[in-house]
Amino acid sequence: RVKAFGKGEIRLGGTGLKETQLERSSEEKLKNLQQQLEKLSFEKVKISREQERLLSRSKWLLSQRERLRGEVALEFTWGKTAVKDVDEQMGGLYEEEKKIIALMRESKTRQALLNLEIQKITRQLEEFRHQGSLSELGAQVDFEVLVPGVVKFQLAYLISGANWQSFYDARLLLESRTLELSYHASVTQHTGVDWEEIQLILSTSNPALSAHLPKPKSLFIDFGSSGMPGAGGDEGASSGSPTVNFGITKSQSVPCDGNAKKVPITICSFPVDISYLAVPKFTEQTYLRAKAKNTEGYPFLSGKVSVYQGYNYVGESALNTIVPGGELELFMGVEDGIKVERELVNRIVETKGFGGNTSRVTYKIRITVKNFKAEDVSVDILEPLPLSRNSDIKVKIEENEPPYTELDEKNVLHWTLTLKPRQEEQIILDYFVEYPKERMVTGLE
Structure with a gap:
């Protein structure tokens, strides 16, 4: 354009x-890189020999200390050695050992920096040798x-070989009930040219997608066709949500070697609703959940999230794309102040039906929730019921106290309990599974 x-x-x-x-100007550049690599390799050998000498000296000092201890023990037996003389000799050995440790530490640091420089020059040599005209x-x-x-x-022109991906730091501030979300980009490029101190704009657009709405095609039905209905029509793609461009204020430099450059985009803060979630059938832990609404005028693209509570690192999570006005939900780690215990009170197997041709397994489950926190809490309890894939296998709830608030499409029961400090609540669930006696059912508890 x-x-x-x-x-x-x-x-x-x-x-x-x-x-x-x-x-x-290949010969001159190639020769220069080779000379740099040769010089660095020579320096690496010098550092290795230096470390060998220090290690040898350290071993000698250790042997001298052991020898001195043996001699001192023998001479003390005969009363020939003064304590002051022993302290002076041992002190001298320890002082020299401290100097060797400091020199070795400094040598290791120089070696690490040198290895990084060697890797850089080696990579440049490989790239240069593989370049065509x-x-x-x-x-x-x-x-x-x-x-x-x-x-x-x-x-303005479009080139390939440049890409960016979003990732985040999510920090929950419990006292203010605020979620601080730091939006970052990982920028890589293989365009063949280093980007030095450029004004960077990150766009959510995808030029590979068509901006045109695909035309509707007729859907034909017929007898005896083995093909899919409507097969043979053209397909198209349309662009998703409106494009957003993030202008990065500070100039950025991105090398063309494919190494990722971390670029900060923005930091947002949202008020959050805090609740707790437990699935006691699978884990005894209760998890803290933070929900917030995206009140910004741009989307948060999908990406990895590093989760923090205050200044404490909790772990890694992931974020799906959140459009403006959409809900953001993150789990912020384990909450030790809420205890949830699940107990299988009984399991009864009996025969039912005419002629005893039906087996019934009845379960009684008790879930106990205790709040040890100094504040009211809302806890969501999830309990999966067996999900039948056969009409001959029937699952039915007999007792459910308190009544569940939701039964989702995966046959998982949901309860939402509100507990005051030191309060305890129980959930009682009775259900049975019936199936033909001559059949074996898998997946039962």
Whole structure:
């Protein structure tokens, strides 16, 4: 895309690209990189030998201390050695050992930095050796001058090899009931040119998607066709939510070696609703859950989340794309102040039906929830019931106290309990599973 602006007036015509082959100053650059690598390798050998000498000296000092201890023990037996003399000798050995430890630590640091530099030069050598002939693309713009004057051109073009992915730091501040979400981008590029101190704009658009709505196709039905209804129609793709561009205030440098560059986008704060969730059939832990509404005017794209409670790191989570106005839900770790216990009170197997041809297994489950926190809490309890895939297997609830608030499509029961400090609540659930006696059922508790 070409734009023209200024004091003059022109009429833009056609645009095109012109490729120019460039000469490579290969020999000089290759020789320079090889000399750098040779110098660094020589320095690495020197550091290794230095560490060997320090290690050898350390072993010698250790042997001297052991020898001195043996001699001192023997001479003390005969009363020939003064305590002051022993302290002076041992002190001298320990002082030298401390110096060797400091020198070894400094040597290890230099070695680590040197290894990083060697890796960098080696990578540059590999990239240079695999480069083919270099070329340069130039833009050609045809235009007609209508009014003489100074005119500036602005050129925008699309290249491949650049990408960014979102990731987040989510910090829950319990005292203020606030979720602080730090929005970051991991930017990589393989365009062949290092980006040095550029003004970076991150866009949520995807140029590969079509912006056109696909035309509806007729759906044909017939007898005897083995094909899928409506098969053979063209398919299209449409763009998703409106494009958002994030302008990064600080200039950024991104190398073309594919290494990710962390770029901060923004930091947002949201008021949160805090609740707790437990699935006692699978775990005794109760988890803290934070829900917030995206009140910003842009989406939060899917990505990994590092979760913190205050300044304490909790673990890793993931975020699905949250559109403006959508709900954000994150689990913020285990809550030790709420205890949930599940007990299988009894399991009764009996025969029912005419002629005793039906087996029934009855379960009685007790779930106890205790709040040891100094505040009221809302706890969601989930208890999965067996989900039958066969009409001959029937699952039915007999007793349910207090009544569940939801039975979802996966046959999971939901209760929401509100507990005051030190309060205890119980859930009693009775249900049975019936099936033909001659059949074996898998998946029962």
